[in-house]
Amino acid sequence: xxxxxHAQGALFIxxxxxxxEQSGSTQSHTRMNKTELIxxxxxxxxxxxxxxxxxxxxxxxxxVTTVKKGGAVSIPxxxxxxxxxxxxxxxxNPSTGDKIKIAxxxxxxxxxxxxxxxxxxxxxxxxxxAKAEAKPAKAAAKPAAKPAKKAAxx
Numbered sequence: 661x662x663x664x665x666h667a668q669g670a671l672f673i674x675x676x677x678x679x680x681e682q683s684g685s686t687q688s689h690t691r692m693n694k695t696e697l698i699x700x701x702x703x704x705x706x707x708x709x710x711x712x713x714x715x716x717x718x719x720x721x722x723x724v725t726t727v728k729k730g731g732a733v734s735i736p737x738x739x740x741x742x743x744x745x746x747x748x749x750x751x752x753n754p755s756t757g758d759k760i761k762i763a764x765x766x767x768x769x770x771x772x773x774x775x776x777x778x779x780x781x782x783x784x785x786x787x788x789x790a791k792a793e794a795k796p797a798k799a800a801a802k803p804a805a806k807p808a809k810k811a812a813x814x
Contacts, residue, residue: 727768737775744769 692700694716701712723733723741732742748764778785 735773737773739770739772739776741768741770743767 698709698712698716701707701716702709705712707715726733727741727743730743732740734740744767746765746767749762751760751762752758753760772780774785
């Protein structure tokens with residue numbers, strides 16, 4: 661369903677999760693499921709687990725309902741959820757080699773925000789910031805473009 665990142669590693673909500681040992685990854689990741697996320701919310705904000713569970717369910721329901729209707733949910737610094745339309749296309753059946761029609765589909769899409777990307781990969785964020793600082797310096801070094809002259813014929 662959704663893939664979010666916890667400060668200590670990966671946070672997965674839903675049933676379709678990939679464990680590090682399944683993905684071939686050699687890094688060790690901390691994995692947080694929905695129950696652990698509810699416990700974390702409850703302890704962090706002095707709520708009961710039932711209250712935290714209802715809050716999480718409300719949040720997820722709001723995101724799913726909005727995206728299902730074609731809207732977008734944007735959380736500054738974290739990212740945005742929106743619906744992505746995949747066009748119908750022609751594919752090939754690998755067993756027979758026959759061409760098949762693949763129907764159009766609407767899929768949920770998550771785009772991480774700048775703050776989220778920076779938290780996950782601080783080195784990449786630093787490179788991007790350095791590149792952005794270098795760009796205005798280059799633009800200032802270029803001579804101004806000459807104004808276009810109008811050709812007047814009489």
